[in-house]
Amino acid sequence: MPLPVLLDLVAEKACTLMGYELCAVLLANDSRDALVIEGSYGLTPEYVARVNTDHPIRLGPGPLGEGPSSRAFNSGEPQAIDDITVEPMFRPWGEVAREQGYRSMVSVPLRVAGTPAGALNCYRTQLHTFDADELDLLITLADQAGIAIETARLRDRERDTIADLEELNESLTTQHRLLQEADQIHRDLTSVALRAAGVQGVAAALSGLLARPVLITDPAGHPLGSAEKDGSRLEVPHVEQTDETGSERLTELPDPEGGPRIVAPVLLGGELVARIWLPGRLVDLGPLGHRAVEHGATVAALELLRRRTALEVEWRLRGDLLSDLLSGVASGTLGSRARTLGHDLSRPHAVLVIKADTTTAGTAGADLATGTRPADVRRLLGIVHSATDGVRPRPLVTNWGEFVVVLWPDDTSKNQQADPVTAGHMIRRAVGRTLNDSTVSVAVGAVCSELSDYAAAFRVARGALELAQLRGGRDRTVTLSELGVYGLLLQLDDPRELIRYADRVLAPLRAYDSRRDAALIETLRTYLEQDLNTARTAAALYVHPNTVGLRLKRIEELLGSPLSQPETLLQVQAALMTEDVLGHAWPEHAQRLG
Template structure:
């Protein structure tokens, strides 16, 4: 009897020790920071081992909180787990009469046992998968985090029909409590580990940001030092090229290159760069240079074997900032220089006697010698809107000044009455022809816009200060004459205009106008009162060499219309276009009238 009692006591002690060892293993697994899936599998394996169940599973709510999914298991096949989780989910928050046993245990916080699932209609939706897995009875025990909080269920299954007794359920409840504690602890450790990892990543990111800011500051300091040393935009391009190991080209908004790290590097030509957008090419990158939120230049970056790094991007951004400051400095200096040059030129061309006494000294301080002979070149821009004219003139003046900067004696350039006037020392003109000089300046002044054109007229040499006023009137009149007669995008000397050039140099424009009115006054009056085009017809008739058919074609009228207009002109002027003397007189009157209109006092 004693031996029997002693044997039972020993068996009880062994069972208790086995339970304690199992719980200790679960605790150690949690304490060592094993992944949550290992903890859940261990809980299922421990339940099966301690209670002798063929299959066990740990079910937890999914992220949506709408269903329970099998997250840890022992004995259950992968196919069964996937089938239940995907096709026969254990739904929460549904009608009580249709919920699964696990859903009931989760909702009520009390164990739910089914001795024979084939006899339980509530379990019918899972009957097929149960049969495939090979179990006939089951029990679902809630995992209680606290008295009112359920965090999952521990499900155990037997192959045969089985009545779950009170003591068995109580033991499972004790095991479930330990499992809930282990699960909660594992989750806390996992969350803490995630937070620690996040802190490590954040700290690493902060260190990278600190290093990036430090390197960025170093880059900014280097680029600023280069600008302060007077290396200008070319120096910035060279420094940026060294920093990012790429060829660099910097251009202004007119497409003019203002800085390059390597003149031999292959970049798109200026017209291609003007037409190309950044997203149209992978070969080159383009970064805008902004000043007061306006794009004033572009940085072109050659391709490389690897994409630009973050620090490379910072270097480009800093280079853009320093470039904008350098452009602002250059523009400020240019505006001051242009203002002083403009004041000298305006006083010279106005002929104000009070300004002439100090004019030579003022020009000399700016590097211009007015004591030597100069040729005058006047340039006008056409097909440019009034709103864009000032910008076009300034851009043209910038290009002309860049060309003449190294010339000695130095030419004087400025904007005067919406025209550009360039005074070029005669010693420089002798190295090229007067026509070539005018053409070179015209091309420099021409806008890069395809629809804008420039016209240039040259005159010289001017030997005395008091000659410049009259010379400018002649040049300005020639530019107006060319515009009036439809000639643009050309370079001419005043001498090439023949009679027109000679007449433009006469001082009294009123006499010219009176002569023209005596001959063509009736024709002009007829056009004005009748809204006809007799003067235009006569001008076209002379330009075609007195050919009526060509005149009609250019005017886009019938030849008979031209003949009628010519007869009306002959009647009004009492001149015969078939007579050479009368024809010459009408042609001269027409030219003189145009010259007079183009030569008001300025």
């Protein structure tokens, strides 16, 4: 039985066997500086509480340490008081004794395993003398009680040990179950990786492990894979793309329409490549759920790396194909190589050239995410590839240096989703959604029916794109018809005569600028752009109007005719336009012009 019950039973047996009215069993506290009533018979709870708190029985020096119970404990001998009213050492407990109604008492030491442990106190309501035989019986009873207390304590420790062992066994059982479930998670998701089941396989495996629908999206929110559970399907959450959605840990996000969502990042070399979405709250996911999602994110990253590697191989093959195609030499193997990659070059294609817009001249190599030029064209290439992935017939998407080139099938049956110009708009919108404020411009070149046409079409489209960006254009879909005379100049197959003409007209000005650093050509360009207004030209160049006037006079002297003559003005404008066009469509000429 529990120790408190046993101590009450010891007190009861002492009373019934010895004919006492009241009895208490006192044990030393943990610090062994006081005795506490732990079991009793006949005593009121109020008495027990007052003795234990208001009149504690001390084991040290002082009035409260001189009572019969303290002496019995310290001396190991019984302490009997025939009349407590005349005993000075009992005075601190006289009031509570009167309230309880006893006159005589005896305190017998209790030993447990040979060590003083407390005292057995017996009380009589009448005056009573405790003789030697009675004390011997009480000592025997106290010894038996000590054995019972020791046994009870051993059994309590035994029960505690058993409870600890049961708890440990339950914990080991739980850990074994968790290890089994964790091993199942590892096996299922590893199987996805070994089977190359793709992102869709990761979503299906996680849905089975977590018993809930799963959605995996790219960073822009486009679905990459999803799995239903019991007919429930998770739609793309309607939440703001906040900092939390780009966190490197599991995060809980509110969704006012579909309840809370758990989002886990899928990282590849520190780059966010996807997100895993689950319905519910993080607190309900549990440790195994956390582990499953984290493991799933790792496998999803591997699958996306596998896909990226495959795409890079495919892009390299496409790049080699485009390189041969744009060389202008129509090889008989080009068609078969294109068919191997899923493209039919016997069908007419329009040439689209895409390039990131720059905010400042000469910022090549800057980061596309800042709105300038990409340090890695692969990201832009991936966006364009994703935007055109569902188009049939399939466009050929690859890159040429810092340009992304799309050969867009010209479907005469009009079953295609978009014409080339609309495709340019679609690509620009896709880049804007993915890269926030960053923009690209797209040039739509000619439709090519013969393999030998692609080199010229690309050259013209590239020149149109760079010319548009040079003149401050951003986020535009450029067609040759929009460029006017510039567009006509870009389409010249043999520009050599124009090159000689531009050199002949501008050579005197360029030579003078080289000797004097006078900025005559820059002044002439600005003067024409400002509609021949000297004041506005001076403001644009941040110089005094008199300086502009002197420069214009020097220009007229070098040209040999005044700019007020229409023929001279036309010649200068044609030369500058030719330089603009040929400096970007024919890079070797731009290098020669310096």
